[in-house]
Amino acid sequence: MLAPHKRPYHTIIPGFMQKGNLHIGFGIMGGLNQPQAHAQFVSNVVDYGMNIQAALEAPRFTKLEFGGCEFMIEGRVPAVVREELIKRGHSLDVRGDYSSWFGGGQVVMHDSSTGVNYGASSPRKDGAATPEPSPIPDR
Numbered sequence: 001m002l003a004p005h006k007r008p009y010h011t012i013i014p015g016f017m018q019k020g021n022l023h024i025g026f027g028i029m030g031g032l033n034q035p036q037a038h039a040q041f042v043s044n045v046v047d048y049g050m051n052i053q054a055a056l057e058a059p060r061f062t063k064l065e066f067g068g069c070e071f072m073i074e075g076r077v078p079a080v081v082r083e084e085l086i087k088r089g090h091s092l093d094v095r096g097d098y099s100s101w102f103g104g105g106q107v108v109m110h111d112s113s114t115g116v117n118y119g120a121s122s123p124r125k126d127g128a129a130t131p132e133p134s135p136i137p138d139r
Contacts, residue, residue, distance in 0.1 A: 013035065020113075021111055021114075022110075023109065024052065025109075026038070026107040029103050030101075030102065033062040033064065036060075036061075036062050037060060037102060037103040052118060052119075053121075055120075056120050061074070071093070072093045072099075072102070073093070074094075074096070075096055098122075102124060103124065103125075104125025106122070107120040
């Protein structure tokens with residue numbers, strides 16, 4: 001219901017992060033999954049040292065309702081990890097590889113020390129990271 005001083009829930013939340021000369025802009029679609037996918041992407045880059053393509057492709061999990069111990073997880077998460085989660089009381093809805101339930105996204109990274117741009121695109125949705133042509137014309 002519309003009323004003053006309320007904030008609508010929306011998922012128009014692209015992310016940006018930088019460290020030193022590296023500047024990364026990213027967005028991962030997915031409704032309630034979006035902030036979870038963003039956090040997993042950031043963790044993959046920062047905590048696990050993945051490049052931007054590997055970080056987008058890494059297996060994901062998501063929880064689309066509040067409360068309870070049920071969540072969806074990609075089948076690419078190792079079986080030993082899934083078994084341990086079940087032992088700890090979680091109920092897993094295992095989905096296929098690169099399931100669109102986990103949101104597809106795109107990433108661009110700029111290295112300001114070299115001027116090189118990088119791109120990555122998730123296999124969970126359509127899209128591609130296409131290199132830009134050189135700004136120096138052929139002679």
